[in-house]
Amino acid sequence: MKALVIGLNHKTADVNVREKFAFSGPKLEQGLLALKELPEVQEAIILSTCNRVELYANVKDTQKASESIKTFLSRFHNIERNALENALYIYEDINAARHVFRVASSLDSMVIGEPQILGQLKDAFEIALEKKTTGILLNKLMKKAISVAKRVRTETRIAENAVSISFAAVELAKKIFTDLSKKIFMLLGAGEMAELAAKHLITTGVKEVLVSNRTYERACDLANELKGRAVKFEEFINEMLRTDIVICSTGAPNYILTKSQMQKVMKERKQKQVFIIDISVPRNIDPEINKIDNVYLYNIDDLQEVVDTNLFERKKEAEKAERIVDEEVETFLKWQLSLDSVPTIKALREKAEEIKKEELIKLLNKLPGIGEKEKEAIEYMANAIVNKLIHPPTAALKESLEDKELLSAVIKKLYGINGEMSEKE
Amino acid sequence: MEVILFELALTFYFAATIISITELFKSSKITSKLIILLAGIGFILHTINIIYRYGISGYIPITNPHEATSFFTWCIVVLFFILEFRYKVALLSSFIMPIVFLLMISSSMMSREIKPLAPVLQSYWLGIHTFLAFLGNAAFAMSFGIGFMYLVQEHYVKSKRLGGLFERLPSLQTLDEMNYRLITFGFPLFSLAIITGALWAETAWGRYWNWDPREVWSLITWFIYAIVLHARLVAGWRGKRAAVLSIIGFITILIAFFGIKLLKRGLHVFL
Numbered sequence: 117m118k119a120l121v122i123g124l125n126h127k128t129a130d131v132n133v134r135e136k137f138a139f140s141g142p143k144l145e146q147g148l149l150a151l152k153e154l155p156e157v158q159e160a161i162i163l164s165t166c167n168r169v170e171l172y173a174n175v176k177d178t179q180k181a182s183e184s185i186k187t188f189l190s191r192f193h194n195i196e197r198n199a200l201e202n203a204l205y206i207y208e209d210i211n212a213a214r215h216v217f218r219v220a221s222s223l224d225s226m227v228i229g230e231p232q233i234l235g236q237l238k239d240a241f242e243i244a245l246e247k248k249t250t251g252i253l254l255n256k257l258m259k260k261a262i263s264v265a266k267r268v269r270t271e272t273r274i275a276e277n278a279v280s281i282s283f284a285a286v287e288l289a290k291k292i293f294t295d296l297s298k299k300i301f302m303l304l305g306a307g308e309m310a311e312l313a314a315k316h317l318i319t320t321g322v323k324e325v326l327v328s329n330r331t332y333e334r335a336c337d338l339a340n341e342l343k344g345r346a347v348k349f350e351e352f353i354n355e356m357l358r359t360d361i362v363i364c365s366t367g368a369p370n371y372i373l374t375k376s377q378m379q380k381v382m383k384e385r386k387q388k389q390v391f392i393i394d395i396s397v398p399r400n401i402d403p404e405i406n407k408i409d410n411v412y413l414y415n416i417d418d419l420q421e422v423v424d425t426n427l428f429e430r431k432k433e434a435e436k437a438e439r440i441v442d443e444e445v446e447t448f449l450k451w452q453l454s455l456d457s458v459p460t461i462k463a464l465r466e467k468a469e470e471i472k473k474e475e476l477i478k479l480l481n482k483l484p485g486i487g488e489k490e491k492e493a494i495e496y497m498a499n500a501i502v503n504k505l506i507h508p509p510t511a512a513l514k515e516s517l518e519d520k521e522l523l524s525a526v527i528k529k530l531y532g533i534n535g536e537m538s539e540k541e
Numbered sequence: 542m543e544v545i546l547f548e549l550a551l552t553f554y555f556a557a558t559i560i561s562i563t564e565l566f567k568s569s570k571i572t573s574k575l576i577i578l579l580a581g582i583g584f585i586l587h588t589i590n591i592i593y594r595y596g597i598s599g600y601i602p603i604t605n606p607h608e609a610t611s612f613f614t615w616c617i618v619v620l621f622f623i624l625e626f627r628y629k630v631a632l633l634s635s636f637i638m639p640i641v642f643l644l645m646i647s648s649s650m651m652s653r654e655i656k657p658l659a660p661v662l663q664s665y666w667l668g669i670h671t672f673l674a675f676l677g678n679a680a681f682a683m684s685f686g687i688g689f690m691y692l693v694q695e696h697y698v699k700s701k702r703l704g705g706l707f708e709r710l711p712s713l714q715t716l717d718e719m720n721y722r723l724i725t726f727g728f729p730l731f732s733l734a735i736i737t738g739a740l741w742a743e744t745a746w747g748r749y750w751n752w753d754p755r756e757v758w759s760l761i762t763w764f765i766y767a768i769v770l771h772a773r774l775v776a777g778w779r780g781k782r783a784a785v786l787s788i789i790g791f792i793t794i795l796i797a798f799f800g801i802k803l804l805k806r807g808l809h810v811f812l
Contacts, residue, residue, distance in 0.1 A: 387776070
């Protein structure tokens with residue numbers, strides 16, 4: 117019983133390779149069932165996301181099983197076997213457990229601390245449970261991975277700070293305004309990055325969306341897409357009288373909003389706070405505007421700096437998370453090893469029970485006249501002796517990490533347990 | 542007994558202050574709850590102390606500097622709890638509890654002697670005028686703390702250095718609105734305190750207005766807060782300017798309160 121992980125991710129394979137390996141839609145279930153059918157595989161789970169494709173299995177012989185899984189992968193996706201070798205990584209046993217825990221805690225993600233991966237892992241497990249392709253090992257591994265991820269989330273601040281430009285923009289907006297759903301937002305220009313940031317801001321909920329662009333048609337199209345209202349470019353300053361958040365990326369070579377214009381705007385809007393994000397390069401908003409009271413101007417470099425600081429913080433937190441993973445790997449290992457001793461422990465217990473029963477029968481036959489109470493007392497004592505006698509070897513088998521096989525053999529020999537019989541059970 | 546109650550309240554406020562300062566460096570749910578618990582026990586002891594003192598003297602205990610400062614602090618704590626439970630402003634205790642403690646410690650250093658009530662103070666105006674004044678001033682004290690929080694948070698956002706307390710402090714808009722609300726709550730109370738004070742002065746000294754230093758400073762304070770409200774409504778003076786003004790406003794209150802006591806001049810000499 118050994119855990120095995122075979123997979124590829126954003127670090128080992130480009131997107132064009134990753135998409136070839138993806139198990140999307142109905143392919144996932146087909147793949148999962150086919151994988152489980154392999155004679156070397158006892159349990160199986162497939163995790164397939166845009167950044168990684170990983171196959172988790174419970175196998176007896178990792179060497180044989182990995183070969184067989186590689187062949188399965190190349191056949192299933194119709195890719196040459198050689199093409200696989202460079203992209204794939206293989207983790208066995210304790211390293212496999214560590215890898216799954218790191219994936220669940222998003223320590224192996226492109227953006228450390230991103231929350232989506234845990235959900236994706238839960239979904240993959242859910243499907244495997246539904247299709248009954250898992251058993252004792254992978255069930256435990258997955259449940260443990262989920263609890264490790266939760267522990268990492270509660271004990272570290274790994275996911276606390278925004279690490280993308282658009283997230284940073286939203287986080288900042290929330291520190292300026294109490295309730296974004298009461299705020300009016302304007303997108304100035306139609307740069308790709310600004311559009312992305314705008315979409316993110318809109319999903320967090322703003323009251324009204326305005327779109328302004330030099331080409332009015334483009335503004336209308338984008339306004340349509342963002343469920344907002346198009347504004348003629350010449351009128352955007354007028355609209356700033358009621359706009360609270362502005363994202364700007366027009367591609368203009370000069371400033372489209374100057375300090376004096378903004379001062380007038382602020383006077384008219386009675387100094388109500390404004391948050392302006394200038395993503396354009398070269399900048400479209402006069403940086404001097406930031407000096408005006410209640411105006412908060414951030415450009416792309418400012419936001420990048422916020423993101424970089426947050427990433428640095430996350431890396432520090434990731435170190436703490438790795439220590440949590442190490443701890444949990446150890447407890448998982450203990451559990452797994454205790455599982456290996458189950459047949460010996462079971463056989464030992466049976467042997468003891470058998471002896472107890474025989475001796476009890478003999479004794480009770482010799483004492484025909486005793487009452488029920490005395491009988492119970494004798495049985496109670498016999499049980500106590502058996503339990504006390506087999507407790508130390510059982511505990512040693514469960515706890516010992518090294519020489520487990522030797523210990524198991526010694527116990528079998530000492531108590532006269534037939535090894536093969538108990539293995540079968 | 543009265544002394545023990547006061548000292549105990551002071552001790553609990555002190556403990557709450559120390560923890561609320563550590564909260565600035567590292568916060569947790571446990572410490573936040575502990576601050577409320579300690580401040581709560583302090584508040585209960587403080588309340589019993591005030592009632593007890595009332596029982597002994599037979600008049601509302603706000604007639605000497607020790608009592609007045611103690612009662613003023615009590616009003617601040619009441620407002621602190623209202624804001625804490627109603628709005629749950631993060632880190633509020635870190636900015637308010639030190640004020641509470643400093644006022645309490647200064648109160649503890651003043652004479653606690655209970656004397657018979659001076660004839661001039663034997664009036665029903667005593668309770669009305671002083672209670673209005675203290676509650677109004679307590680609202681201004683809260684707006685001082687909130688204004689301070691605003692300036693700290695504004696500094697982070699404006700300078701684009703988003704470390705330290707940035708994450709935990711509330712949004713600028715929340716702080717600004719809270720500051721405004723506190724002033725709109727405190728201003729009418731303070732205005733009524735001035736009016737009732739004038740009416741009392743008329744019955745006590747025969748003149749509505751005597752230009753005594755406390756009256757002058759109260760008028761200055763009143764003007765400052767009137768400017769805050771007026772400028773906000775007319776010119777939109779909000780945010781940083783409002784925060785700075787609310788800080789200046791509270792400093793004038795402190796001057797009126799403690800400075801004049803040191804001068805020992807004027808008709809409000811008993812305070």
